[in-house]
Amino acid sequence: MRQGGRKAILLGYCVCCCHLVATIVASVLGSQDRGGEPWPNAVAGGLDLAGKGDQGGVKAKEAPFRSSPTGEPSGRPRHRHHHDDDGSGRHRHRSQHQHHHHDSSKRPNAGQGRWGPYFEDPENATSVSVPLGGSVHLNCRVGMLHDKTVIWLRRREDGVSLLTVGDATYSSDSRVSLRYQYPNNWRLHISPVEKPDEGTYLCQLSTHPPRAIYTNVTVLAPELKVVDEHGHAVNDRYYKTGSTIELTCRVTNILTPSHVVWTKDDGPLPAKVTTTGISDVTAGETQSQLIVPRATTLDSGVYTCAISVFSFVEVQVHVLNGEKQAAVQHDSWGGSSGFVEPPPPWLNLLCTILTNGYLRKLYHSLL
Incomplete structure (x- = not known):
């Protein structure tokens, strides 16, 4: 009995030692498959620190939780995201941000509405001189118009006149028309030009508030x-x-x-x-x-x-x-x-005689 008990104890001890050795070997092999990183430092959950603080305009963001080989979620960030400055995750995120910022800054009038319509031409007033009897084309190039409308107005000292709305002409003057030029030029056409056509022309967008570009037209007339x-x-x-x-x-x-x-x-x-x-x-x-x-x-x-x-x-x-x-x-x-014209001499003499006679009678009557 004593020898049988001793054999059982020795057998159990050997089994435990074998299990421990197998566990150590499995752990070493798993570490090599992960690139030599110790597991506790390789996987973690929480914040993905893609950069140092807020440098480069990129803020820290919450990373998705990952699972350990045992199936348990990890609670710390992976160290290669934090220490590896050349990591593809951080630089890819930053490059995308910079590319988007570059595109928005190249678009004209980017600060006046990120997705709204904008004028491709400068919004400061321009001047156009046209000879009397000639023709004039006033350009108005609009990008990203979407559901907005282009309106042409003429402003003079006597008031403001509505010329066109969209592609419809509201002016009763047949010399005025809208001639759309592909892809986005809403051109106002006036021919032949007359002297009263002088004034300030506005190409206005139906935004809120309205936006417009101005063109001063001068008619050169003798x-x-x-x-x-x-x-x-x-x-x-x-x-x-x-x-x-x-x-x-x-x-x-x-x-x-x-x-x-x-x-x-x-x-x-x-x-x-x-x-x-x-x-x-x-x-x-x-x-x-x-x-x-x-x-x-x-x-x-x-x-x-x-x-x-x-x-x-x-x-x-x-x-x-x-x-x-x-x-x-x-x-x-x-x-x-x-x-x-001076009256004839005889008429002057007659008037003098009659006037003197009347004054003489009036003088005697008063006496």
């Missing part, structure tokens, strides 16, 4: 005026029959050499009318004189001085019969002023 023989600008001029009509058309700010054309009542001049012209191309000025000798009532009408269909000036001429001695002259420099 200046025309008609002056009489005294050099005064006139719109209406009165003459007696038999007198000579002398009108001079002065044109300044000429962009290109131009020829002055006179017409009467939108037709050719009568045969007896003569015109002479003097041009100074260097100074950008020219003038033409119109002369009508021995004027009659048939010479009354509208005389027009023009250098193009867009640049002209008109003057109304009235020729009165000899029986109608009253003449009224309307000049732009002096407004409207009336004058009566």
Whole structure:
């Protein structure tokens, strides 16, 4: 019995020793498969410290829990994420952040709405000069418009006018239209350009608050005026029959050499009318004189001085019969002023006699 008990005890002790040796061998082999890292330092749960503090704009974040070979969740972060500065996890996260930041900074107007519409052209005011009678295209390139709308407005001293909304034209002027140019240019087209088209044009987005770019349009137009023989600008001029009509058309700010054309009542001049012209191309000025000798009532009408269909000036001429001695002259420099020709001498004498007789009677009656 004693020998049997001793054998049992020795057998149990041997089994324990074998189990211990097997455990140690298994642990060593598992450590080599993990790259030589001791298990307690290799796997942990909690915070994944991808960097040192907040350096590089990347903050520490909570990492997912991992399981140990025994199936138990670990409670500490893996050391290679913390100490390995060249770890792919940290640098990959940081490079993605930097790439996103770079793209957002390259986009125009990035600070005014990350995903909203933006103008591809500078938002500061620009200026455009166009000759009278020409055409003008005002660009408005908008990126990421989405569900917003592009609106064109014109602002002048007399108020603000709505021109277009989207691709629809709201202006009653047929010269104004919207001509969309692929991929994102909402161009406003005006042709032919007239002098009243001067002003500030706004391309506005229907955002909140609204955003707009401004374009100042200047129309380059020559200046025309008609002056009489005294050099005064006139719109209406009165003459007696038999007198000579002398009108001079002065044109300044000429962009290109131009020829002055006179017409009467939108037709050719009568045969007896003569015109002479003097041009100074260097100074950008020219003038033409119109002369009508021995004027009659048939010479009354509208005389027009023009250098193009867009640049002209008109003057109304009235020729009165000899029986109608009253003449009224309307000049732009002096407004409207009336004058009566001096009466004949006999009428002056009669008025003097009658006036003196009346005053004499009045004097005696008072005495």
